Amino acid sequence: MRVSLKDVALHAGVSIKTVSNVVNNYQHVTPAMRARVQSAIDELGYRPNLTARHLRKGRTGIIALAVPELGNPYFAELAGAVVDAAATHDFTVLLDHTGGNREKEVLVSQGFRARVIDGLILSPLELEAEDLLGREDDVPMVLLGEREYDLPYDHIAIDNVAAARIAVRHLLSRGRTRIAFLGARTDSANRPAHLRLAGWRAELADAGLAAPDSQVGPTGGWDRGDGAEAMARMLDAGVRPDAVFAYNDLVAIGAMRVLHERGLRVPWDVAVVGFDDIAEGRFGAVTLTTVSPDKTAIARLAVESLLRSLANGSQGEGREITAPFRLIERESTLGRR
Template identity: 50%
Template sequence: MVATLKDVAGAAGVSVKTVSNVVNGYEFVKASTRERVLSAIEELGYQPNLAARNLRAGRTGVIGLAVPSLSFSYFAELADAVLEASRKLGFVTLIEQTGGDRDAELELLRGSRLSMLDGLLFSPLGMSTDDADSLNVDYPLVLLGERIFGGPTDHVVMQNVNGGYAATAHLIDSGRRRIAVLGAHVAERVGSASLRLEGYRRALADAGIDTGDELVVFREGWHRTDGAAATRELLDSGTPFDAIFALNDELALGALRVLHQDNVRVPDDVAVIGFDNLIEGQFAMPSLSTIDPGRADIAERAVAALIERIGDRDGHIGAPRMIEVPFTTVARESTLSMSAVTTAHSS
């Protein structure tokens, strides 16, 4: 039989009201009483009626996640992490794809479909800082990504400049000096590409390495096909290079394919590092070195911030928060010799 509040109250030796207070997070409950109630809940397998609780609180128990496209592996893996993080906190997540189109993103923000949601996690691609005022909405909103800064909402960001610096420094530390970068965007003012490129240039400058613009390959798209085309362009140009920093892992995977086709040995002739730490990078041949931007951490912090805003009816949290997530450098076979990889695995 399904356990009820009354069953839990009887097992814990408290009133039904006390059990309800514990379940609903009421803070003024003695620690010893709370512990007895939680133990009884676990023992009986009691499941709170989330639908009824949300109805009483004026909520749906549903949040939204809007991303450009799930065809980008990064956003697919981010969506998976958001689904898991929200599930743990008792919320359901609905996913919307905008295609990275500015008009579609603006329409989503003011669309009637949001009435069924308690709040929205929003990762724009077509919008820019000029559109920051459009984020002034009457529902909880948390911004993701690097297209808009200084807006009126909580914003969870990755360390693009520092990550780009670390990727380039990793290549420099392995003895590389002619480091090409794939995926720069022409005339981009604010965005992942420009920020990661800034980190790349800072690392070269700090190392005293002066490389020309011929090592910067521009591509608006960041798919594998774009990485393959950029690498082909680089090889055909005759420009000497001994390393590639691809501004995301999909570009890097495309680069690995073309290098293999041309019998360029990785990492002996050319070392390759990406950015995003996609799962498939672990299974590339050779496995792909990358920057892990903290995707799971981004999801958890963004969901937690949104749910906190949903519960903050009286506005106690205050001003918008910038939440920066730490990153790590993941060194694999595409930048390390096999002997170095073996040593790293055994240490």
């Protein structure tokens, strides 16, 4: 039979209210009383009925996370961090995969699962501001990523321009002067690729270096194959960079494969910096220097923002929240020590 609060109270010799205060981590319980109740909880194997707790508040205890591509290691790792962050608040996460498709992102944002979720964390690629202007669903929503919407929803992102500048600055500090950028896009200007490209240009300009178009490698996507194709096109065109700053780690890994096939050594002939700090970059034959967004912080900020809106009875507050990042230096720019 399921152990109840009453069972724990009888075992500990306290009131049911005291047990409830301990279970809900209320601060006014004395340390001695908390230890006494916790001992009874442990001995009886009591587990809170989270479903009942959420239902009493008119909630389901479920939040949704919608990302463009679960097959992309960055989004997979981010999803794991969101699940962990939500669990600390006794929430379960429902994962959705939009494929970066605008219609699917609109469908998700308009609340087609509103009856089963308490809130939504959405990382869109194609969604436009006008898609959200007429949003009728009152489920709280938090937006991730670098799209700028100027709408009443909390938005969490890193400073992509600053991150790109730090990556390029590191390459300059290693004596590199012909630094290519791989992963440029020709569409919407407020996407992270454009912000990272802007950071690349700005840092080169401050160093008094040119940023020729020949050193910009556009890609149709941001996977390993896209990076390999862009690197091969650049080398086939006779452009020989001494460093590469890639849009993300997958593009960087694809580029490094082509450099190896062409007999160019990383980092001695060409240094490489990626972006995202995915696990794959830490275990290659040459480990990858990368910009590391704090995925744990992004997840925590997203969940806390969502629950804040839920507690306030609002869809969001329109706050712009900047998450931290750092550059992690590895063999692809430093060589083996």
